[in-house]
Each structure stands twice: as C-alpha cells, then as structure tokens.
Amino acid sequence: MFSMTELGGGVGGAVRALRQRRGITLRELAADLGVSPGTMSAIENGKVAVTVERLQQLAAVLHVGVAELVAPPFEPVLARPESVDAGADWAVFDRLELDPVLAAAVEVFAETGYHGATMRVVAAAADLSVAGIYRYHRSKQRLLVALADAQLSDLGWRVEAAAAQAPDPAQAFAAMVRALVLCQISRRELAFIVETELRSLQEPDRSRIAALRHGVQRRFVEVADEAVRAGLFTTAAPAAGAEAVVSLCRAVPFRFDGAALPDGPALAIEYAALASAMMGGSVQLS
Structure with a gap:
C-alpha cells in the first residue's frame, strides 16, 4: 500500500501529463471520475491528497498502471493544446521534444520494426541501462x-x-x-x-x-x-x-x-x- 506521503504532488503532474497526451480535457477527466473540475484541478496541481482508491480510479481511466502514476515517466512528449491558437505556425517543424528513451525507440523501431526491437536494444541506443529504461517506460508496448x-x-x-x-x-x-x-x-x-x-x-x-x-x-x-x-x-x-x-x-x-x-x-x-x-x-x- 502507498502512504499519503508517497502519493504527493508528483501524482498530479503525472495525471496532467497523461491526460494531455491522451487528448482529454480536464473537464472530461473530472466527469469520468465523478468529481468537479475544481477538484480535478486541485489533484493535478498537488493541492489535495490522493487516496489509494482515487489513484486506482485515475489509473483505470487513463489506461495505465498505478506504478506509472507513482513513478511517472519523463515529461509529456507533446501536450495537445486545449484550444488551437489561431496564430500558431503549423508549417514550422522544430525538433520534436522526445525523451531520450522515446527518441531511441524511434531510431530502433524504424530500423528493425517493432517486433524486431527489444528493450535492451532501445536501452543501448538511449545510453541507459535496461533497469533505467524500465523506470520510465514499463514495456515496449508503452513506447509504441x-x-x-x-x-x-x-x-x-x-x-x-x-x-x-x-x-x-x-x-x-x-x-x-x-x-x-x-x-x-x-x-x-x-x-x-x-x-x-x-x-x-x-x-x-x-x-x-x-x-x-x-x-x-x-x-x-x-x-x-x-x-x-x-x-x-x-x-x-x-x-x-x-x-x-x-x-x-x-x-x-x-x-x-x-x-x-x-x-x-x-x-x-x-x-x-x-x-x-x-x-x-x-x-x-x-
């Protein structure tokens, strides 16, 4: 079981990152959990304690394991904006900010294909240990x-x-x-x-x-x-x-x-x- 100390503000940041990666609005996530948008905002900003039961609910709604919320991966790959900026320059392509493991996965998957790749090969390409890569991404499937x-x-x-x-x-x-x-x-x-x-x-x-x-x-x-x-x-x-x-x-x-x-x-x-x-x-x- 996790203590309230272990379920601190880091969970809120992980929830927000995953929500944005899934393209879910804060209001939609609140509705799925049966809480108010204000409560959901407080959770994401680490202003309220997250119980084990609530953590399990969040994990289920976001389709991740509880461990991914407690020990979250790197920052989100690319946050989808809540609304499109009318002045956004959609034709400019800066380097996509992928974490080192995902950047390595792109290289490895493109070369060998998903089924031909292993977490060990991805770890080597990212210059990380296999144990280190599992701390941020729990499986090859999650990388994909x-x-x-x-x-x-x-x-x-x-x-x-x-x-x-x-x-x-x-x-x-x-x-x-x-x-x-x-x-x-x-x-x-x-x-x-x-x-x-x-x-x-x-x-x-x-x-x-x-x-x-x-x-x-x-x-x-x-x-x-x-x-x-x-x-x-x-x-x-x-x-x-x-x-x-x-x-x-x-x-x-x-x-x-x-x-x-x-x-x-x-x-x-x-x-x-x-x-x-x-x-x-x-x-x-x-």
Missing part, C-alpha cells in the same frame, strides 16, 4: 503507444491550426493537406512507425489511437462537405474524395522510403493542388 500519441498530437493541432487560418473551406482543405504532408515528411520516421505498426498496438490503446486517426480523416470530410455546400468544390462524393486524399498523404513516408527526401513545402503544395483538383476545386496555391 507513446510514439503514436506524440505523432497524432503533433498532427492534430497542425491540421486544426491550418484550417482555422484559412479564409474559406476550400482553402482550409488545401491547408490541411499541406499540414498532413509536412507532418509525414518532417517526422518521416515517426510517421512510418505509426502507419506500419498500428496492428501491433494492444487494447484499449489500439481502439483509442485508431479513433484518433479516424478523427483526422473525419475532419477532412467535414471541411470537404463545407466546401461543397459553399459551391467551392464540385465533387459529388466529398466523403470518398476526402478519405482518398488522406490516404494519399499518409502514404508519403512509403513513397520516399530509402530515398532522398524532397523539398517538404514544395511537395505539400503539390499534394494540396492535386487534392483540390480531385475535389473539383480551383484553389490558388503558392
């Missing part, structure tokens, strides 16, 4: 889940920011295509891992991550429908067209696997123009 969350979080806010900054639905669709292609090129190894290893995910994360991926596709369909209603796209099948566009964009890491990378922005514009033509639009791109 964290990488999928990182990729989808990065992609999700960029697609939303691209749409928010466009003057009309047709331009928004084209900007979203550019954002998706840039993500697939700029984070090619990470995108390649996520696209090829989805089948390796275990439940409940497999369904959750599949739903997040489908959510990106659904957003493209929604914007395509808006463009058709506005008379900016002439396609008779906006949903099918949008789904085909997303599939083409997601295939970018495979198109250039082992080859020299093209100019990302130029390729993104090329795909956006192709997507616009597929949807019966005439978006001017530069």
Whole structure:
C-alpha cells in the first residue's frame, strides 16, 4: 500500500501529463471520475491528497498502471493544446521534444520494426541501462503507444491550426493537406512507425489511437462537405474524395522510403493542388 506521503504532488503532474497526451480535457477527466473540475484541478496541481482508491480510479481511466502514476515517466512528449491558437505556425517543424528513451525507440523501431526491437536494444541506443529504461517506460508496448500519441498530437493541432487560418473551406482543405504532408515528411520516421505498426498496438490503446486517426480523416470530410455546400468544390462524393486524399498523404513516408527526401513545402503544395483538383476545386496555391 502507498502512504499519503508517497502519493504527493508528483501524482498530479503525472495525471496532467497523461491526460494531455491522451487528448482529454480536464473537464472530461473530472466527469469520468465523478468529481468537479475544481477538484480535478486541485489533484493535478498537488493541492489535495490522493487516496489509494482515487489513484486506482485515475489509473483505470487513463489506461495505465498505478506504478506509472507513482513513478511517472519523463515529461509529456507533446501536450495537445486545449484550444488551437489561431496564430500558431503549423508549417514550422522544430525538433520534436522526445525523451531520450522515446527518441531511441524511434531510431530502433524504424530500423528493425517493432517486433524486431527489444528493450535492451532501445536501452543501448538511449545510453541507459535496461533497469533505467524500465523506470520510465514499463514495456515496449508503452513506447509504441507513446510514439503514436506524440505523432497524432503533433498532427492534430497542425491540421486544426491550418484550417482555422484559412479564409474559406476550400482553402482550409488545401491547408490541411499541406499540414498532413509536412507532418509525414518532417517526422518521416515517426510517421512510418505509426502507419506500419498500428496492428501491433494492444487494447484499449489500439481502439483509442485508431479513433484518433479516424478523427483526422473525419475532419477532412467535414471541411470537404463545407466546401461543397459553399459551391467551392464540385465533387459529388466529398466523403470518398476526402478519405482518398488522406490516404494519399499518409502514404508519403512509403513513397520516399530509402530515398532522398524532397523539398517538404514544395511537395505539400503539390499534394494540396492535386487534392483540390480531385475535389473539383480551383484553389490558388503558392
């Protein structure tokens, strides 16, 4: 059993980090636990004691083991914003801030595949002991889940920011295509891992991550429908067209696997123009 001292403010930080990685709002997590948003905020900020029972509830809702909350991993990979900043520069790709273990996992998984990798090999690539790596990530499966969350979080806010900054639905669709292609090129190894290893995910994360991926596709369909209603796209099948566009964009890491990378922005514009033509639009791109 854990004492109240052991369940201190560090638990709150771990809860907040995991909640953000899962794309869950504070209000949603509070509702799942049956507490008020104020109480949930106090838990995350370490202002109230966390009982063992509450810790178990939190672990169940966040789909992690109790140990991951008591001895949390590194800081979150990439916090998904609660709301999209209308001025966010979605086309700028700085280095993704992954912890050393996850950065090593990207390298190892991309080279050997998920099933060919071992925690020992990842530990060596991260210059850590095997015991050290298990302190932060309890299994190879959790590494894969964290990488999928990182990729989808990065992609999700960029697609939303691209749409928010466009003057009309047709331009928004084209900007979203550019954002998706840039993500697939700029984070090619990470995108390649996520696209090829989805089948390796275990439940409940497999369904959750599949739903997040489908959510990106659904957003493209929604914007395509808006463009058709506005008379900016002439396609008779906006949903099918949008789904085909997303599939083409997601295939970018495979198109250039082992080859020299093209100019990302130029390729993104090329795909956006192709997507616009597929949807019966005439978006001017530069």
